[in-house]
Amino acid sequence: MQEQYERIEAYLDGTLPEPERKAFEAELERDKTLAAEVELHRRVHRTLSNADEWAFRQNLEAISEAYEAPAENGKPGNRSALRLLLGILILIIVASLLYYFFMPAPDAAPAEPPAIEQPAPSPTAPEEVPEEKAVEETTTPTAPEDTPIANTPPDQPNPALEALVASSPLNATYELAVEARFSNQNFTLEGEMLSAQYEEGQSMTLTLFDNQPNNYPDAPLHTGEIQVMEIDEDAPIAFAAKKVYFLSYEVALDLPAGLYYYVVRVDGEAEALWVGKVEQ
Template sequence: MTKEQLYDRIEAYLEQQMAPEELAAFEADLQVSQELQLELALHRKLHQELAKAGKARLREQLRKASAEFPVERPGRRWNTGRWLTGLAVAIIIMGAAGRAWWLSRQNGPQESPAVTPPAQQDSLYRQTEEPADTISNITPPTEEKASPEPEQKKVADAFASNPRLEALLGAAPDTLYAISADAGFTRRPDGRYELSIAGLLRAVEAPADARFVLRVYDNTAGNAVEEGPLKLVKIEEDEDIYAFGKLQRFSFSYTLKKRLSPGTYYYLAFKEGKAAPLFAGKAVLGKPGGG
């Protein structure tokens, strides 16, 4: 008997599709063959378990949901004391004196309004009168003036990195907030991608009315491909008492409404009204021969 015939026989037995004489012969074989007993037990278990269509769907959904959520990578583990130490140093340095300096900058004659109008926030390279630590400051004014063409036309390759956005990658916690985030994406049948960003926000005594936004740019760094609010969900437990108050944790996720063509994208998280991002990340969607 070939293995294929053995499988057919076992399946006919499990599905109760054997004629009486076949059944009698099979049961007689079972009595004397431990090998057949083991094979039958394995196939029975396979059929019982993998026939659970609802469970199959759930596993697939969990797998997709899981891919959207970042795991904390070695070297970026927020639970270690390293982040707290870094933040402690930042707070000590930028404590009361830093705050006074910050306020003086916001009120100074060369400053932009405390809340940047959305139209000004759209372009990363717009030369506004923003504070010195805003992202637009990365572009020297002369460089932009020298170029009569829009930035979008310079980047022909959708997968090319944008050096200015690359320079922002990673977290840039300020005195009150720090964000870590990762991107997950799913290829749709039309070849475009659904992109989701998920992450954690750490805050020291965060004001209840603080709002955060996410902006996603393609590698031309023109207008944002999409902008949306980051809805924070407070993680109730594990608040650490920390230098000047409690360290609070929030999780967030944002799925873009737009489907994206393959290419390199950058996602930046901002506190609403601030021009400097708290976090910048990068997602490469569908690179041929790569990720």
């Protein structure tokens, strides 16, 4: 798997030698699974090349270097500027607190006038009910028979899950790009995740559902733990920078033909990170 990953990265970076590149492109035309994996890597490259993301990282590194730089010729340097900014921030906070505590209270709403007590109506004698009519009113109606709910065809989309598929990734803290497939009764998921909040050893789960609306989210078909592996874990990482992780999952499932949905989330959190669909 690692060798395959390095070939794809070399192909996308343009560092693959010409003979190997031609052979690799010929293999892409024959193998749809390999082509899908290359497209997945290309999407991750586009995410990592986002100009705003890298500009943010460079600004954080510049601030860190400016704070740690020693003063030259006895001048206060960047630390004085940092203290000035901190003082301005404290003044803003103090002014906000003073405004909050000394702001005049809004006028109280006028009190509603007391309700005038109405005299109680005089009791009237109950009307006599004919015996025949009383018997009719006490008759218990028969309950209608329960109508069975028809199952949705196995290839029909689930509207609620389709909306989540179109919105994925669902969490900006964990940027995911994953794909799944069925092959000879085996379910396989592969992808990558970009995150600065993920902690090593934190469990990620995959939950598989069919397309029946009544089965989501309380009746999953299968649940398992996804393998998470950091990519280039020895590379230097800037302060608050996001890391790249490789996600994989494989299990043998004997399921009938139809449309299925898979949900990826961090274990212990209710919010889903990614929702995708796959056909068997």
